[in-house]
Amino acid sequence: SQTIHQWPATLVQPVGSPLSLECTVEGTSNPNLYWYRQAAGRGLQLLFYSVGIGQISSEVPQNLSASRPQDRQFILSSKKLLLSDSGFYLCAWRTSGHGEAFFGQGTRLTVV
Amino acid sequence: KQEVTQIPAALSVPEGENLVLNCSFTDSAIYNLQWFRQDPGKGLTSLLLIQSSQREQTSGRLNASLDKSSGRSTLYIAASQPGDSATYLCAGGGYNNNDMRFGAGTRLTVKP
Secondary structure, three states: OOEEEEEOOEEEEOOOOOEEEEEEEEOOOOOEEEEEEEOOOOOEEEEEEEEEOOEEEEOOOOOEEEEEEEOOEEEEEEOOOOHHHOEEEEEEEEOOOOOOOEEOOOEEEEEO | OOOEEEEOOEEEEEOOOOEEEEEEEOOOOEEEEEEEEEOOOOOEEEEEEEEOOOOEEEEOOEEEEEEOOOOEEEEEEOOOOHHHOEEEEEEEEEOOOOOOEEOOOEEEEEEO
């Protein structure tokens, strides 16, 4: 069966520090991968999606970036965090652009 | 791009009631629509996926319908239980996109 792993679960980082969040999927090949951010009490904002290795589509201009170095690995990064980067970050996958989507358990990021 | 709206934002009902959650979308060319459940501080759990060629899907006490012509989907929960308390989100995507667009969610409280 397919599983998705996302870590860390919680993270407290100072302003200006770098960020690296990792997401891996098991049990499937060539998944579509997604990074979302959920601000407190609000809906999910799509940040990046990827349909293959090295293929990244960005939805929102910001100081975040994403990379897909391997088929089932998706990384969210920042060189210098801002206070506004605080939020709940969720990784998701699905087998195609139209298949059922499955989410990781999320990372709670607090920038102080 | 697809815009998704969920009404109401919050709903409180006594245990045992049947209830309906609403989801509206702007692009009738939607390819599929998925309903999720989110418990506080957790990731999203997939409930039901409706493909554009389908009109409804059922799982246990849950029934989701899709009306592309009117731009609406509903999630029907029968005989609600306190364990159903959570935030429910819907997400839709167009055929030419690989992303999913989310509504802000409906926070459901079922009182014992």
